[in-house]
Amino acid sequence: MFLSKLYRYPVKSGRAQCLQASPVGLLGLEGDRRWMLVEEENGRFLTQRAWPQLGQLEAVESRGALLLRAPGQVPLNVVAPAEDAPLRGVTLWRDTLRVPDAGDEVAGWLSGWLGKPVRLVYCPQQRARYLPNGYGTDRDRAAFPDGFPLLLIGQGSLDELDRRIGRPMDMLRFRPNLVVQGAEAFAEDGWKRIRIGTVEFRVLKPSVRCIFTTIDPATGERSPEREPMTTLRTFREKEGDILFGQNLAADGSGHLEVGMKVQVL
Incomplete structure (x- = not known):
């Protein structure tokens, strides 16, 4: 498995910035x-x-x-x-x-x-803010994401969603920071700790998705079929929440670069 994409969003809800490399630490990228x-x-x-x-x-x-x-x-x-x-x-x-x-x-x-x-x-x-109650440690913080400093999605998970919808969805609908390639669909659901390069990360909780994902990041238009939420609801709903991706926090700081090996600990 390897890190295939790195994204940051300098302004909350603004356009993504695709990176080749980035420092990472307490507040994420x-x-x-x-x-x-x-x-x-x-x-x-x-x-x-x-x-x-x-x-x-x-x-x-x-x-x-x-x-x-x-x-x-x-x-x-x-x-x-x-x-x-x-x-x-x-x-x-x-x-x-x-x-x-x-x-x-x-x-x-x-x-x-x-x-x-x-x-x-x-x-x-x-x-910076504390994380939502019950997640992370007293040291963990976040700036202006919805709740957590980092979001990881497996490319295999998006590929499986695309297969079920019948057409490709842009990964940026889901606003990840880290995209991992080489794992089976939804393998990230079972991870607790991972290492990328020399930096270790804790997997804190699944990401709960909302209407935001139905907005095309290229055009700003909403999907008339309410995709991908319509399809996600058929197989990724748990106790009323639709889950896709995992929220992470970094232990320490370091450097990430596209192509780095991802190891499940």
């Missing part, structure tokens, strides 16, 4: 989901579930700074907020936290593009 759009009025987070055009927001992250691109917009450089930047209260599912606001210029840029007053916020490591 370096620069992954450290930025997030929130409603200006109440700090509630925005995602493609309600705003599918966010999938067309491209963010290239480098050393804590972003280059943002969106249809019809002039590209904009955004610098990570300083340590003394104003804090904004935000809500991400059941979590409430205070994080630095990225400023008025980018807020205006994004608000004009979306047609809604929004702010862009940033998560420095010292303000």
Whole structure:
């Protein structure tokens, strides 16, 4: 088995960035989901579930700074907020936290593009969230993913789903960080610990999927047949949840590169 793809999402719900290599540590892949759009009025987070055009927001992250691109917009450089930047209260599912606001210029840029007053916020490591109750350790943290620092999917699992649907689904519908090739379909369901390169990972829980997966990442359009959820429901539903992929946390830090061997411990 080997690591066949690496993806990060600099802005939560924004376009994926395909990587050849990446540092990995406490918060997952370096620069992954450290930025997030929130409603200006109440700090509630925005995602493609309600705003599918966010999938067309491209963010290239480098050393804590972003280059943002969106249809019809002039590209904009955004610098990570300083340590003394104003804090904004935000809500991400059941979590409430205070994080630095990225400023008025980018807020205006994004608000004009979306047609809604929004702010862009940033998560420095010292303000990262704990994981959901009952998972991970007291040390584990996450920035702005839904709950966990890393998501792994086996290529064999997607291949089996494609076979059942009768046409290929883009892996990016499922927003993984790590794609592993060479394992049987859904082999990852049985893993507890794995090693990639020199870094060990704990497999924490299956990923519960939602309507997000029915959005085509290339076009932002929803599937009229509600695929892949319609097919997943026929064989991947457990106690009302539809499961696809596994959430992970890294033990320590290190370097990942496409092609690295994946070992089940």
